Amino acid sequence: MNLHDTPINNICPVNLVTECSSTxxxxxxxxxxxxxxxxxxxxxxxMQRFTxxxxx
Numbered sequence: 001m002n003l004h005d006t007p008i009n010n011i012c013p014v015n016l017v018t019e020c021s022s023t024x025x026x027x028x029x030x031x032x033x034x035x036x037x038x039x040x041x042x043x044x045x046x047m048q049r050f051t052x053x054x055x056x
Contacts, residue, residue, distance in 0.1 A: 020032035027033070030042040039045050 020035055020038050032038045033042070034040045
């Protein structure tokens, strides 16, 4: 779903990672933890659930 030309794009802008440099430690935001998919697990990024969340 492309939300580029919708009002939600101003509220939730796309987080673009331009380059993942090699560092000794991971970033605090989670960006580039997976070099092939730099936004997987990053903060402020949507995540698709495959099952219902179980909150205790």
